[in-house]
Amino acid sequence: IPGNIAMIVQLLHNISTELKADVDEAKMQSYSIITNHILNSESISNWTFTPEKNSSCVLLHSVNSFARKLSINKHPIDISDAFIHIKGSTISRDNTEKNFTFSMRVNDTNRKVTGQVFIARDELWDVPSSSPVVSIAFPTLGAILEASLFENIVVNGLVLSVILPTELKNVSLTFEKISKSEEKRTHCVGWHSSESRWDQKACQMIQENSDQAVCKCEPNRFYTSFSILMSPHAMESPILTYITYVGLGISICSLILCLSIEALVWSQVTKTEITYLRHLCIVNVxxxxxxxxxxxxxxxxxxxxxxxxxxCVVAAFFVHFFYLSVFFWMLAKALLILYGILIVFHTLPKSVLVACLFVVGYGGPLVIAVITVAVTEPGQGYLRPEVCWLNWDKTKALLAFVVPNLTIVVVNLTTATLVIVKTQRATAGSSMFQEVRSIVRICKNVAILTPLLGLTWGFGIATVIDGSSLAFHVIFSLLNAFQVSPGA
Incomplete structure (x- = not known):
């Protein structure tokens, strides 16, 4: 029952904080039995409904704090339960090396996953004699942290806690992978106890293959627990990286060329008000x-x-803002068309029209981007776990990009249809013919570019769906990387 889990976690927390004396093996075993009960694999789903969403974080911190008080004498300590395994020993500079090896079931099958804590000889030089070392393995805590924090990441190995003398600066950890998929990126991480999150800064990958990962980690007062993460979405594909960076390079060069040409011919192509406004939109897109x-x-x-x-937050904000601005400037072009068709173009001064275009093109995206980051970032729900982009699984922040853009696609296509109907009667030689021809030229840009942009990000949405094919990632990378501005 979720309420019972929260009560037990609070009890364990109180014990770990109130107890000042050293902990002997019997007390550690009793503490382990209680902890093992709520770490049961059958209880994982219940953690989602606990009243306090940080209960799993509190549990991890409490166990580590209690084990830090464990008194170890001459004989090693080995307390083994199904869902928590504690090993303790003493080390000194006279030891050649030290390692703790764990092998535990991570699900309801009989298959076991191993994990190893290894302290190299070089790290023992500065260690005082008979210094205690404790290591704890949790086979289910990773899944519990996922369930309770609603983060769409996968802990792909045992969670290993290490309590070491302060003189020890580095420890080598070997994690056997639970899921041995080669398409998913693996990262070594440490649990930041004060911020309740996994942090890649605590570790670095030393060696990896399809079966296991070896991490070098730096334990300190913030980082005591470590594991490996696997992103459920991000695909490690050389072709995606190649397409993205080569395509973006070509796109950036093409856009710079477009802006350079606009600067050179600006005075020649902006002689009338309608052409000035048209090229103003092109330049800003x-x-x-x-x-x-x-x-x-x-x-x-x-x-x-x-x-x-x-x-990463800053980068995601500006990517969000500027990609929104691309669509909103296309909306501004559509509104310019409607103004020219339905009203009289020269009713408002050019300065007022320019101001209106900038308000639409930059004001709308700025408001949406600021509100999105202000609402979601305080709860750490702004970013996706593996990339600097809007979160989908936890807060659905990505909707602040998708909904405005798809709305603009519909508005712009409706506008293009309306222009076709309204301009059928314009004939060559009429007083409105030149102006209508300019409006139709703008309409062509909007009618062509808007579906392409909408199609591009339609495939982008498909890439965040669980189990999406690599083909969607390739198509999205191709379309997104090779986007350039419409011809002037």
């Missing part, structure tokens, strides 16, 4: 798409599972 591509590349440097780097 190209500029915003260029900035979006640049920030997309910047964001790739911060990518990683559960990375909460401030730079």
């Amino acid at each position: 190209a500029a915003t798409l260029l900035m979006a591509d640049v920030w997309f590349i910047v964001g790739s440097f911060f990518a990683g599972p559960m990375t909460r780097h401030n730079g």
Whole structure:
């Protein structure tokens, strides 16, 4: 029962904080038995409904705190239960090396997964004689953390806690993979106890194959527990990386060329008010798409599972803002068309029309982007775990991008249809013919570009769906990477 789980967690927390004396093996065993009860694999789903969503984090911190008080004398300690295994020993500079090996069931099958804590000889030089070392293995805690925190990441090995002397700066951890998929990225991570999240900064990958990963981690007062994460969505494919970076390079060069040509011919192509406004929209579509591509590349440097780097938040914000601006400037072009067809074009001064275009093109995206980050970031629901982009699984923040853009696609296609109907009667030689021809030219840009942009991000939505095919990722990368501005 979720309420009972919360009560037991609170009890274990109180014991670990109130107890000041050293813990002997008997007390540690009693504590382990209680902990084992709520770590049962059959109870994982119940953790989702616990009143306190951070109960699993509190449990992990409490167990580590209690084990830190464990008194170890001459004989090693080995307390083994089905869902928690505790080993303790003493080390000194005279030891050649030290390792703890665990083998535990991670689900309801008989298959076991191993994990190993290894302390190299070089790390023992500065250790005082008879220093205690405790290591704890949790086969189900990773899944419990996933269930209670609603993060769409997968802990793909045992969770290993290590309590070491402060003189020890590095420890080598070997994790056998639960899921041996080669398409998913694996990352070594440490649990940040004060921020209740997995952090890639605590560890680095030393060696990896399809069966296991070897991590070098740096335990300290913030990082005591470690594991490996597997992203359920991100696919490790060389072709995706190649398409993305080559395509973005070509796209950026093409957009710079487009803006350069616009600058050279600006005075020649903006002699009338309607052509001036048209090219103003073209320039801003190209500029915003260029900035979006640049920030997309910047964001790739911060990518990683559960990375909460401030730079990643900033990159995701600007990618969101500038890609929204591309669509909103297309909306501005559509509104310009409607104004020219349904009203009289020269009713408002050009300065007022320009101001209106900028309000639509940048004001709308800015409001949406700011509200999105303000609402979701305080609860750590702004970013997806593995990339600098809007979260889908926890907060559905991605809807702040998808809904406005799909709405604009519908509005712009409706506008294009309306223009076709309204301009059928315009004939060559009439007073409105030149103006109508300019409006039709704008309409062609909108009618062609809007479906392409909508199609591109339609495939983008498909890539966040569980089990989506690699083909969707390739198509999205091709369409997104090779986007350029419409011809002037």
